[in-house]
Amino acid sequence: MTASLVSFSLAAALIVLLPGPDTLVVLRNLVRGGRRTATLTVLGVLSGLVVWVGAAALGLAAVLHASEAAYTVLRIVGAIYLVWIGVQSLRSRGSVPDVEDALPERRGLLGRGYGAGLATDLLNPKVGVFFVTFLPGFVPDGRPVGPVSLLLGAVFVLETAFYFALLLLLAGRITGWLADSRTRRRMDRLTGLVLVGFGARLAAEG
Template identity: 40%
Template sequence: MTGGLLWGFTLVAVIGVMTPGLDTMIVLRHSVSGARTGLAAVAGISVGCLVWGTASVVGLTGLLTASEVAFNVVRVLGAAYLLWLGSTMLWNSLRRKGSDVDDVEPEPRERTIWSALRAGFLTNLLNPKVGVFYMSLLPQFLPPGGSSFGWGALLVAIHVTAGAVWLSCVVWAAGRMRVVLARRRVRRWLDRVMATVLISLGVKLVAEAA
């Protein structure tokens, strides 16, 4: 019984993390600056998911789900961050000039890694739908009569691990294509596409909260 639940959740988690989305785009964008930067984004995303997963296990996200005001506050904060991130990225890409072959001068490594970590973490932490995802999914895979806390923690660990492994593969794949992705023209358009997606998601979140 429990084995079937475990494998069922693992399958759902793997399919979920492999579905292209905002996390994949964030990791791909930061991987252009190098594997360490890409892995920093993966770490930020993993920590953000871990925070939501832990909150779900102890029941804190139940309060968020029950309170429309609290849910909308988190949603608006997330929308504001996405709009800021997308607008900044779009502005930087529009003012970037120079050769289409040579890459731009990179930022200091410490700041780049920190920016990637922060982007991955805040994008997940300020997205209440991640908490709702855990709250709606975890109860379906909890065994009857078992330890809900221990089993829930195991399921969260499986999801976070699956996400970290898959996104690390994205970092590796981006590294293989770095010669192409690092070109100014490609990087500029990659930034613009991602900025458009971020701004669109931000506007969508604001509209949903209205």
């Protein structure tokens, strides 16, 4: 269990570092509303992740109860998913979408602050798909799927919280770092190689 937890923590940390919609909406609100608005946005994002983690854990337990073969398929899909995002990272040229261009103005739907962060996660089905396909690959054989999935999900949420806390603390430096294409390119290459390695390992374990 310890080895699986360490492996998951490393893989999850790399995924958290890849800028996605969550990061973009936090940065947008940081620019527009300052640290307080950005902090509320982060809390909304984390709340959305908690909802998805709970739903994924219950769903995985139900799938295992219904069919072990189906659960094995999910493990393989999770390995493929890791390889895919690793390849996407390797193909990246180090560019980061502009915060203003990447997120259209949808005040009526997303609002600002907490609502924006929560809606960004809950209205993105890819988050749920991510947890359902990602978590099974790190649940050791013989361990209860539901509780272990919740534990792994909690690790992911905590790492995300730490990432955003660091981003808010060092807002100027980190936004500048994200904007530097050379630094991003190096980070993308390293992340891509490691994620492909994790995916290959999970596929081999199947």
